[in-house]
Amino acid sequence: MDHVTRRQLVGMAGLSGVALASAVAFSPETVVAELEEVAKRPFLFVFALVALYIVRPFLLWPVSSIALVLGYLYGMIAAFPLALAGAGLTAIPPYLVGRYASTDAGLFGYVRSSGTELISAVGETRGVVAARLSPVPGDPISYAAGLSGVSVRAFLVGTVVGEIPWAVVAVATGASMRRLTLAGFSLSPEFMIVVLGLAAIVLAGPLYNHVVGTGGSGGPSQDGRH
Numbered sequence: 001m002d003h004v005t006r007r008q009l010v011g012m013a014g015l016s017g018v019a020l021a022s023a024v025a026f027s028p029e030t031v032v033a034e035l036e037e038v039a040k041r042p043f044l045f046v047f048a049l050v051a052l053y054i055v056r057p058f059l060l061w062p063v064s065s066i067a068l069v070l071g072y073l074y075g076m077i078a079a080f081p082l083a084l085a086g087a088g089l090t091a092i093p094p095y096l097v098g099r100y101a102s103t104d105a106g107l108f109g110y111v112r113s114s115g116t117e118l119i120s121a122v123g124e125t126r127g128v129v130a131a132r133l134s135p136v137p138g139d140p141i142s143y144a145a146g147l148s149g150v151s152v153r154a155f156l157v158g159t160v161v162g163e164i165p166w167a168v169v170a171v172a173t174g175a176s177m178r179r180l181t182l183a184g185f186s187l188s189p190e191f192m193i194v195v196l197g198l199a200a201i202v203l204a205g206p207l208y209n210h211v212v213g214t215g216g217s218g219g220p221s222q223d224g225r226h
Contacts, residue, residue: 032069036180039073049082053090057139063090063163064170071174079171087163088156091142095155098146115148122206124154125161132162133199135192165195 035052039045052066066086070079119127128150131141145155169191174180 032065032180035069036073049086050089053086054093056090057094057142063087063138064166066090067167067170068174069180071171072177072180073174076171076175079175080167083167083171084160084163087138087167088160091138091155091159094139094142095146095150095152098143099149101147111144112147112149115144115150119148119150122203124150125158126202126206128155128158129162130199130202132159133165133195133202135196138163165191165198 031052035045035048038048049066056063056066063086067079067083070082070086073079074082122130128141128145131145132138142155142159150158169187
């Protein structure tokens, strides 16, 4: 293992340690209960909600937990656009961390080159949409998008579009609750299969064209481009 990769892994371990400590100190159940009380004061609630979405990636909470609360408090119609806006907002901090840490060396360099190759094959927005539709946790996707140099516009558009089915389920579940609880929320295997199918559909066309185009040209050209 080279020293650059070792340094990057140590940095990742340190960041994960801080996040784990924060997650233990601030449990979702406690914060959600406080958020429910703050909701009685709309202006303070908006500030608290924005702050919570910003720090959420560093607390290792799923974004669906906040969408669940929004659905419980405001119902499907009002909470759905709020949940989508929050999904875009909460993805920005890890994306910016990835952009700051972007490099061609070590493990991050490998992620960057792999991500760049995928994005060149399927397109920035389409790639982010497919990644968000997949059951891969959202924060690693944001870090990888930042490392890969995905543009801010494509990242936000892809994030909001790809989060639509997840937001619908979380908000609808919260809206149907008679009593707010995070313990019983889960996603059915059928739903997971559906979103995986959507992700495959999003990627199928451009990946097929990329493979066929590469095969038809006899492989990479001499300057290293396909």
